[in-house]
Amino acid sequence: MSRKYTKIKELEPQILAMRAEGKTCREIAKSLGLEKKQIVNWVTRHNHEQARKEAGSLPKKKGRPRKNAEPTSPEEIVRERAYEIKRLKMENELLRDFLQSVGRK
Numbered sequence: 001m002s003r004k005y006t007k008i009k010e011l012e013p014q015i016l017a018m019r020a021e022g023k024t025c026r027e028i029a030k031s032l033g034l035e036k037k038q039i040v041n042w043v044t045r046h047n048h049e050q051a052r053k054e055a056g057s058l059p060k061k062k063g064r065p066r067k068n069a070e071p072t073s074p075e076e077i078v079r080e081r082a083y084e085i086k087r088l089k090m091e092n093e094l095l096r097d098f099l100q101s102v103g104r105k
Contacts, residue, residue: 006034006038008034011032011034015032015039015043018031019043025039025040025043
C-alpha cells in the first residue's frame with residue numbers, strides 16, 4: 001500500500017482559517033481530503049514552531065555542519081584559538097618526553 005504524499009505547507013492558510021473558525025481536526029481533515037493524523041501532526045509542529053518564535057530562539061540550521069566551517073563570532077574564534085594552544089602545548093610535552101626517553105637532548 002503506497003502512502004499518499006501531501007504538500008501540507010500549501011494548505012497552511014486554509015488550515016489556519018478553519019482553526020480560527022473553531023473547526024476540529026477531524027472536520028478540517030474531512031474537508032481537505034486528508035487523514036486526521038496529518039492535521040494533528042501539522043498542528044503540533046505549527047504550535048511548537050510558534051512557541052519557539054515567541055521565545056525568540058532562532059531556528060536550527062538544517063543539515064550537518066561543514067567540517068571546515070569558519071568561526072563567525074569573536075567568542076568562537078577565541079575558543080578555537082585557546083583549544084589550538086592547549087593542543088600544541090600537549091603535543092610539545094609529549095615530544096619532549098619522547099626525546100628524553102630515547103636519550104636525545
